[in-house]
Amino acid sequence: MQQQISTSAIDKVIVADKLTKKFGNFTAVDHISFEVKRGEIFGFLGANGAGKTTAMRMLCGLSIPTGGTGLVAGFDISKDSEQVKKHIGYMSQKFSLYDDLKVWENIELFGGIYGMKEHEIKAKTDKLMHLLHFEKERDKLVGELPLGFKQKLAFSVSIFHTPQVVFLDEPTGGVDPITRRQFWELIYDATARGITVFVTTHYMDEAEYCNRVSIMVDGKIEALDTPKKLKEQFGASSMDEVFHQLARKAKRIDS
Amino acid sequence: MDKNQNITDIAVSCSNVSKSYKDVRALNKVSMEVPRGQIFGIIGPDGSGKTSLFRILTTLILADEGAAAVDGFDVVADYREIRKRVGYMPGRFSLYQDLTVEENLNFFATVFNTSIKENYDLVKDIYQQIEPFKNRRAGKLSGGMKQKLALSCALIHRPSVLFLDEPTTGVDPVSRKEFWGMLKKLQKENITIIVSTPYMDEAGLCDKIGLIQDGEFLTTDTPRGIIGKYPNKLIAVESNDMHQLLIDLRANELSKDCFAFGDRHHVSIDHALTTDSAATKDIIREIKSFLLNKGHKNLIVEEIEPGIEDCFMQLSQK
Incomplete structure (x- = not known):
């Protein structure tokens, strides 16, 4: 039965407790525990093959844990994965809007899928086009937009239904440096409206923009704190150095 | 005979190369020159x-205009000669997924009339890392292993010029560093390397770079040369409230541009205002008192040297 956990727990939008995923003898995610607070930007870092994607898929209700528990937006990821999916947003590293639909059509499609009412979609689309300075692009096919536009649109669509938390999987890969920064300003705007952001990135300067950062090594969370405290803890001058110190310890050859 | 002997000092050159796909101008009068043995980054x-x-330089597509040559051979007239001597690792994994690691390497060696044995010393460092999995199908490899196999296959015929299209995209910082270590070793074998990347922090590892946007080079030079030509003064600022700081700095009339750069914001000050070091000091003092008045605490405001990313942003906004 679906059951949303009481509101006091809801100030924690994500609660992972010894979350584990095994594939045969291989433990991809190994007893990870952490909490993410409402409105927080939580950076989820790790080397390729450390288990980030598997962990993220579990938190999105796409993969059932083999051990431990997880609550996302108050729903149990093992028992209520459909409710989890309804209450989150997701933006993948691969561009996932429809190239052959117009900008407004994409918004309407995704808004509709998430059960938004037509008038609500309409009013919000107007607002969004204004915010993004996209008024002229509204009737263009998404496939015709420059990459930077597409990325900003994909993010805006992923939070269009005002999810409690949005999962961003390497959202800024391949984007030019100015657009990359504008993208982060959109993330700040979203958190100001109470949306929690869970983000993976390979750009270590972006790790600095997160309120807290976790670093996964070989399926385990090896460090979790604010960027400032992590730098102090590891005697490092940048997050890049912190990352190198931790990821170098990885034993998995699979990287 | 060693085919790499008696060849030109300029490994790759192109002048005014343009290419359009329907209405999209993908390349607009692009020119560059890469001396032999250099690592040239296209960023x-x-x-x-x-x-x-x-694709134009590896003779896979034709330019609409302009000329290009590799090892002194024209990309149109002498395309067969070029194909023998270049190695190409495309951005998308393009090996045979249903062949094993060893079969793939053997296939590419055979296509180029050579054998794994003959050039093993060149690929050894890289190939040894995946050799324990040599009977695994390529499609079943992890991203990092695929990358190492692709590089081995691009090298197995001992190319004189190696083209690597975004080999480190989506790769974590530690593996990226490792990959660049491999490139530096190949450079010692006198292989010229043309490598593209979206990561600005890799610029410093190249001998020369071209910063590219919208089909045009914004500039081509050594990384030091590009930094030396940055026209403005750059100031790094941090405070206890970084989000508000960005808003306040942008509202300050002294700042030309302001962007977040990790744990600091970079503010550029127009060169007209900073004619000498005394003027720069005055401006720093002024910005500091402006921010103190806005209530910022733990303020740090100091002049810094720009990085390639600062230069890219400055040039792309012209």
């Missing part, structure tokens, strides 16, 4: 024309 975002340029 820019997706859609800036990097892959089109690679």
Whole structure:
């Protein structure tokens, strides 16, 4: 039965407790525990093959844990994965809007899928086009937009239904440096409206923009704190150095 | 005979190369010259024309205008000669997924009339890392292993010029560093390397770079040379409230531009205002008191040297 956990727990939008995923003898995610607070930007870092994607898929209700528990937006990821999916947003590293639909059509499609009412979609689309300075692009096919536009649109669509938390999987890969920064300003705007952001990135300067950062090594969370405290803890001058110190310890050859 | 002997000092050159796909101008009058043995980085975002340029230089597509040569051979007239001597690792994994690791390497060696044995010393360092999995199908490899196999296959015929299209995209910082270590070793074998990347922090590892956007080079020079030509003064600022700081700095009339750069914001000050070091000091003092008045605490305001990313942003906004 679906059951949303009481509101006091809801100030924690994500609660992972010894979350584990095994594939045969291989433990991809190994007893990870952490909490993410409402409105927080939580950076989820790790080397390729450390288990980030598997962990993220579990938190999105796409993969059932083999051990431990997880609550996302108050729903149990093992028992209520459909409710989890309804209450989150997701933006993948691969561009996932429809190239052959117009900008407004994409918004309407995704808004509709998430059960938004037509008038609500309409009013919000107007607002969004204004915010993004996209008024002229509204009737263009998404496939015709420059990459930077597409990325900003994909993010805006992923939070269009005002999810409690949005999962961003390497959202800024391949984007030019100015657009990359504008993208982060959109993330700040979203958190100001109470949306929690869970983000993976390979750009270590972006790790600095997160309120807290976790670093996964070989399926385990090896460090979790604010960027400032992590730098102090590891005697490092940048997050890049912190990352190198931790990821170098990885034993998995699979990287 | 060693085919790499008696060849030109300029490994790769192109002048005024243009290429359009229907209405999209992918490359617009691109020119560059790469001396033998250098690592030349083509740095820019997706859609800036990097892959089109690679495909023209590796004779896979034809330019609409302009001329290009590799090892002194023309990309149109002498395309067969070029194909024998270049190695190409495309951005998308392009090996045979249903062949094993060893079969793939053997296949590419055979296509180029050579054998794994003959050039093993060149690929050894890289190939040894995946050799324990030599009977695994390529499609079943992890991303990092695929990358190492692709590089081995691109090298197995001992090319004189190696083209690597975004080999480190989506790769974590530690593995990226490792990959660049491999490139530096190959450079010692006198292989010229043309490598594209969206990561600005890799610029410093190249001998020379071209910053590319919208099908045009914004500039081509050594990384030091590009930094030396940055026209403005750059100031790094941090405070206890970084989000508000960005807003306040942008509202300050002294700042030309302001962007977040990790744990600090970079503010550029127009060169007209900073004619000498005393003027720069005055401006720093002024910005500091402006921010103190806005209530910022733990303020740090100091002049810094720009990085390649600062230069890219400055040049792309012209």
